[in-house]
Amino acid sequence: MAATKPAIDMTAAMVTEAVPLADWLLVAPILLTMTGGALAIIFRKKPATQPWIAIAVISLVVFSNIALLNHVLTNGVVTMVMGSWPPPFGIAFTADPLGALLALMASIATLCVAVFAMDSIATNERRYGFYPFLLMLLCGVTGAFLTGDIFNLYVWFEVLLISSFGMQILGNEKVQIDGAVKYAVLNLIATTLFLAATGLLYGLVGTLNMADIAIKVQALDGSGPVLGLAALYFLAFAMKAAAFPVNFWLPASYHTPRLVVAAIFAGLLSKVGVYALLRVMVLLMPEGRDWLSSLIGLVAIATMLTGSLGALAQTDIRRLMGYLVIAGIGAMLAGIAVGNEAAISGAIFYAMHSVLIMTALYLLVAFMFQISSTFSLREIGGLYVRSPMGAAIGLVLLLGVAGLPPFSGFWAKLLLVAGALEAGRGWVVAGLLVSGLLSTLAVGRLWIFAFWRGGNEHTVDGIQALPIAGSAEPKEISLTIWLPLVALTGLIVLIGVFPEGMMSVSDYGAKTLLDPSTYIASVFGGTQ
Amino acid sequence: MNTLIFRTVAPYLSALMLLFSVFVLLRGHNEPGGGFIGGLIAVSAFAIYGIACGVSAVRRAMKYHPMSIAASGLLLAVLSVMPSIFLGQSAMTSQWLAVPFLGTVIDLSTPLFFDIGVYLVVVGAISSIALSLEERAD
Amino acid sequence: METLFSMLVGILFAGSIYLLLSRKLVRILLGIAILGNAVNLLIFTAGRLTRDVPPIIPVNNYLPLEATANPLPQALVLTAIVISFSFLAFFLVLGYRAYQELGTDDLLEMRVAEPKEHYEPPLGY
Numbered sequence: 001m002a003a004t005k006p007a008i009d010m011t012a013a014m015v016t017e018a019v020p021l022a023d024w025l026l027v028a029p030i031l032l033t034m035t036g037g038a039l040a041i042i043f044r045k046k047p048a049t050q051p052w053i054a055i056a057v058i059s060l061v062v063f064s065n066i067a068l069l070n071h072v073l074t075n076g077v078v079t080m081v082m083g084s085w086p087p088p089f090g091i092a093f094t095a096d097p098l099g100a101l102l103a104l105m106a107s108i109a110t111l112c113v114a115v116f117a118m119d120s121i122a123t124n125e126r127r128y129g130f131y132p133f134l135l136m137l138l139c140g141v142t143g144a145f146l147t148g149d150i151f152n153l154y155v156w157f158e159v160l161l162i163s164s165f166g167m168q169i170l171g172n173e174k175v176q177i178d179g180a181v182k183y184a185v186l187n188l189i190a191t192t193l194f195l196a197a198t199g200l201l202y203g204l205v206g207t208l209n210m211a212d213i214a215i216k217v218q219a220l221d222g223s224g225p226v227l228g229l230a231a232l233y234f235l236a237f238a239m240k241a242a243a244f245p246v247n248f249w250l251p252a253s254y255h256t257p258r259l260v261v262a263a264i265f266a267g268l269l270s271k272v273g274v275y276a277l278l279r280v281m282v283l284l285m286p287e288g289r290d291w292l293s294s295l296i297g298l299v300a301i302a303t304m305l306t307g308s309l310g311a312l313a314q315t316d317i318r319r320l321m322g323y324l325v326i327a328g329i330g331a332m333l334a335g336i337a338v339g340n341e342a343a344i345s346g347a348i349f350y351a352m353h354s355v356l357i358m359t360a361l362y363l364l365v366a367f368m369f370q371i372s373s374t375f376s377l378r379e380i381g382g383l384y385v386r387s388p389m390g391a392a393i394g395l396v397l398l399l400g401v402a403g404l405p406p407f408s409g410f411w412a413k414l415l416l417v418a419g420a421l422e423a424g425r426g427w428v429v430a431g432l433l434v435s436g437l438l439s440t441l442a443v444g445r446l447w448i449f450a451f452w453r454g455g456n457e458h459t460v461d462g463i464q465a466l467p468i469a470g471s472a473e474p475k476e477i478s479l480t481i482w483l484p485l486v487a488l489t490g491l492i493v494l495i496g497v498f499p500e501g502m503m504s505v506s507d508y509g510a511k512t513l514l515d516p517s518t519y520i521a522s523v524f525g526g527t528q
Numbered sequence: 529m530n531t532l533i534f535r536t537v538a539p540y541l542s543a544l545m546l547l548f549s550v551f552v553l554l555r556g557h558n559e560p561g562g563g564f565i566g567g568l569i570a571v572s573a574f575a576i577y578g579i580a581c582g583v584s585a586v587r588r589a590m591k592y593h594p595m596s597i598a599a600s601g602l603l604l605a606v607l608s609v610m611p612s613i614f615l616g617q618s619a620m621t622s623q624w625l626a627v628p629f630l631g632t633v634i635d636l637s638t639p640l641f642f643d644i645g646v647y648l649v650v651v652g653a654i655s656s657i658a659l660s661l662e663e664r665a666d
Numbered sequence: 667m668e669t670l671f672s673m674l675v676g677i678l679f680a681g682s683i684y685l686l687l688s689r690k691l692v693r694i695l696l697g698i699a700i701l702g703n704a705v706n707l708l709i710f711t712a713g714r715l716t717r718d719v720p721p722i723i724p725v726n727n728y729l730p731l732e733a734t735a736n737p738l739p740q741a742l743v744l745t746a747i748v749i750s751f752s753f754l755a756f757f758l759v760l761g762y763r764a765y766q767e768l769g770t771d772d773l774l775e776m777r778v779a780e781p782k783e784h785y786e787p788p789l790g791y
Contacts, residue, residue: 018616027609027619034606041599084612084621151742158749165756174767178778181764185694188753189686189701195746196705202739203712256779316781558725564748657755 015084023080025068026093026146029061029103033139040132047126051118054131058111058138065104065142072100073505077512077522079148087523088209094148096519097509098348102275103145105352108491109267109359110138112484116363117260119480120370125170125258133170134264136163141268145275148523150198150284151208153276157191157240164269167261168253179256186249190239194276197232204229211523213284214516222287230288233280234296241273241329244302250326251310255318259366262318266325267359271351274332278351281336282344282513289339297337301431304330308438312445315377317365320446324361324401327439328354331403334428335416343419344510349502350412353495357401357409360488364390364397367481368450377446381453385464387477391451393489398443400492403436407496411503530580538580545573553647554640563643567650574655575662583663586655594656601648608641671711678704691761691771698757702750706743713739 036057043049072078072095081090095103114134121130140160147153164187168180202208204225205216220226235246242250250270254262281289281296289296307327314320328350335347369375371386384391400407413432420428454464495502512518549569556562578586590597612621625636678700685697713736721734765771768778 014621015618019618021613021616024613024619031606031609031619034602038599038602038606041595041602044595080618082618082620084618151745155745155749158753162753162756165760169760175779177760177764177767178776180760181691181773181776182779184757184760185698188698188757192698192701192705192750196708199705199709199712199739199742202709202742203714208738252779319781560722 013085015081015086015090019080022067022071022075023078025064025071026078026080026095028064028068029107029142029146030139032057032061032064033135033142037132037135037139040135041129044127044129044132047123050126050131051114054114054135055111057135058107058114061107061138061142062104062111065100065107068095069097069100069104069505071095072097073508077519079522088207088212091152092148092209092211092523093146094210094519094523095146096512097505098275098278098513099145101348101352101505101509102271102355103142105355106141106145106268106271107138109355109488110134110264112359112363112488113260113264113267115480116263116366116484119478120260120366121170121258128170129166130170130261133163133166136160137167137264137268141272144272148210149208150201150210150213150280153279154191154195154198157194157272157276160269160272161187161191164265167264168257170258170261173256176256179253182249183253186246187240190236190246193232193236193239197229197236200225200232201229209523210279210284211516211520214520217285217287222291226285227288227291230281230285230292233285233288234277234292237273237277237280238299238333239273241270241277241333242303242326243299243329243333244306245299247303247306247326247329251319251322254322254325255316259318259362259369262321263359263362263366266321266362267355270325270329271355274329274336274347274351277333277336278344278347278513282339283516283519286514289336293337293339296333297425297428300330300333300337301428301435302330303327303333304431304435305438306330308435308442311442312438317368317375317377317380317446317450320377320442321358321361321365324439324443325354325358327435328358328401330435331413331416331432334432335419338416338420338423338425338428340419340423341507341510341514342415342422344513345503345506346412346415346417346419348506348509349415350409352502352506353400353408353412353492356488356492356495357397360397360485360492361401363481363485363488364394367477367485368394370477370481372450377449378457380450381455381457381459382464384451389482390477391447393485394451395447396489396493398447399440400496402440402443404440405496406493408492408499408502410496411499415503415506535580538576542573542577545576546570549573549647553643556643557635557637557639563646564650567647568654570647570651571654571658574651575658578659578662583659586659590655594652594659596652598649598652598656601645601650601652603645604648605642605645608638608645611638667715668711671707671715675704675708675711678707689773691764691773691776694773695754695757695761699750699754702746702754706746706750709742709746710739713742 036053039053040050043053077094077096079092079094081087081092083090117130137160140156140163143156143159144153147156165180165184168183169176201213205213207213207216217226239246254265304327307323307330310323311320311327314323332347332350335343335350367390368380368383372380372383374380396407400409403409403413413436417429417432420432453459549566552561552569553563553566556566574586574590577589609620611623612619623638627634627636682697682700682704685693685700688694716735718733718735721730721737723730768776770776
């Protein structure tokens with residue numbers, strides 16, 4: 001057949017300019033995690049080597065993502081089209097500062113979880129595929145952050161969803177199956193709504209490439225269908241991000257899986273929803289965002305208050321953490337609601353901070369369980385005596401999640417408040433500050449009860465409770481538990497003390513989102 | 529269900545279906561067909577063989593564990609994305625190599641290897657699900 | 667033609683939402699199955715319906731000879747079908763396991779993961 005084929009010049013149909021090697025950094029995280037996942041499956045009978053494969057691969061991904069962020073910061077938005085087909089026909093991968101930054105943070109959080117899991121995931125759970133699922137989850141998350149095609153975004157959503165289902169039921173307990181039913185059904189409905197919106201968008205503008213959509217939606221000038229689609233996208237992604245009226249699945253399910261698994265869920269999954277909101281509402285449909293901005297603001301405030309009030313009301317530490325995740329989502333939504341440069345920059349900063357701190361907090365809960373064997377805020381106590389170092393880490397993380405200086409959350413909230421004041425949205429500022437106060441109360445009480453108090457609820461102040469007779473000696477805390485905790489805490493303190501670098505990245509990210517011309521130019525080579 | 533006729537016919541039927549699945553896989557680049565549908569045909573061949581002769585017979589016939597087959601398919605697919613890195617082209621750009629073989633010319637290309645990877649992933653993943661369901665039904 | 671299909675999509679959505687609001691897990695799963703199909707049909711309709719030939723380019727040609735159907739929605743629907751099919755398979759197994767383990771398919775009784783007693787929050791500081 002090939003012999004009869006007429007010689008045809010393909011240059012008209014394909015991109016022929018040479019692609020610099022650095023652009024391969026865009027697909028490197030995906031290729032690496034897929035290779036790592038395949039190797040981890042092949043080595044599933046050797047639970048001792050599996051973690052090392054995962055750690056080696058994820059470390060490579062971290063390095064590649066650092067290089068990618070550096071590439072984006074020096075050369076602007078980077079695009080690579082699959083198969084050299086010119087956009088908008090080829091599927092494009094496009095990294096702007098927002099995507100590259102979140103991809104880097106996600107890989108760092110996953111690395112910490114992979115190290116932490118060496119000790120806390122049992123051998124038979126490794127056989128059921130913890131590490132392959134972890135790698136595929138990272139693959140889906142980075143794919144979602146780096147893709148420049150909205151249907152491709154849906155595919156990455158499904159990749160991360162199916163791996164998260166697998167991780168959710170790791171351990172096969174009754175509670176996990178109960179949690180998994182709620183988690184899985186609600187998330188699948190959200191993703192299906194996203195797909196429906198994408199189908200309608202394709203019917204409206206006839207393209208799936210994000211840069212092309214941005215151009216064509218601009219031309220439609222905020223007509224009815226665009227606004228309706230924006231509302232549908234908002235519902236779908238708000239459901240994934242666990243925003244107020246559709247947040248109930250998160251506290252019902254995040255306390256059921258293994259804590260390392262919950263750590264990666266809390267760090268990555270809801271942030272993917274926020275990322276998608278930033279991408280679709282701010283970059284693709286700015287008119288839709290303007291139209292919905294009051295609604296998003298109300299949802300944001302309700303989400304923050306639900307989160308912080310829920311955190312105050314819980315006695316189970318794992319469920320308390322679930323509500324703290326929700327409170328953080330509310331703060332990011334507030335940034336989207338306000339929508340000026342400072343506020344979007346604050347939302348990006350907060351998303352970056354939230355990936356690190358929520359992962360770290362769930363790892364801290366796992367650490368607390370290891371030395372106290374309880375999740376109840378009434379039973380726990382006296383951890384300061386058992387581990388002063390753990391108490392110090394706990395203090396940093398808990399104050400950090402409430403947004404107190406000098407930790408990274410403070411700068412994110414500062415940007416959000418500054419942006420909201422600039423836009424004259426006093427009520428958003430009030431919501432942010434009240435929710436910050438309530439979260440501070442909740443986490444302050446958690447720290448005092450768990451670490452500072454001498455023993456359980458009935459211990460008199462100033463007395464060290466006697467160890468309960470027959471209770472086992474607390475287990476030795478190994479290096480694989482300390483290392484990720486200390487690394488994440490160190491990063492949070494470091495970003496908190498030297499925020500300028502991160503702030504310039506998030507400002508740059510906000511600029512590229514609000515003015516899509518650089519994004520579009522990167523995809524279409526400046527011709528449009 | 530498990531009659532003598534079925535048990536006698538099933539091995540031949542499965543063999544024929546496997547052959548057909550490879551045919552569908554290979555014609556896939558220019559005509560309807562491809563790795564996904566070919567893989568599904570191969571899985572149904574294994575499923576029929578499993579219903580007739582038991583799951584352990586299928587596992588013996590497959591030689592490697594289905595999950596390993598799926599993983600190697602994933603590896604092959606990832607590798608087939610890579611060659612264009614050496615030519616300064618973007619990922620997944622197809623590379624063609626015409627190999628003369630016994631008087632005809634065979635087109636070897638990276639999409640072909642990608643498709644074979646897809647075929648292996650589908651065969652491995654779905655047959656491992658099907659086999660575990662059949663095992664439970666026994 | 668599109669109007670007719672849009673109405674069909676609307677009916678499917680209505681049916682699936684009715685099923686999703688049920689308390690029985692099996693009906694919810696059926697609702698999800700119908701929802702997936704409704705969305706597939708929606709994408710297909712959004713790509714405009716034609717009575718043209720399949721978009722297959724004959725050998726020795728680089729362009730289709732006549733007007734063909736829009737191939738992109740077909741590719742999208744194919745992807746979505748594969749995904750929704752595999753998710754449905756996962757859900758059926760999950761629902762079956764949930765019925766085995768928890769002994770119920772009524773969501774109101776499926777409360778193993780919820781706190782047993784209504785503890786008051788720890789008071790005091």
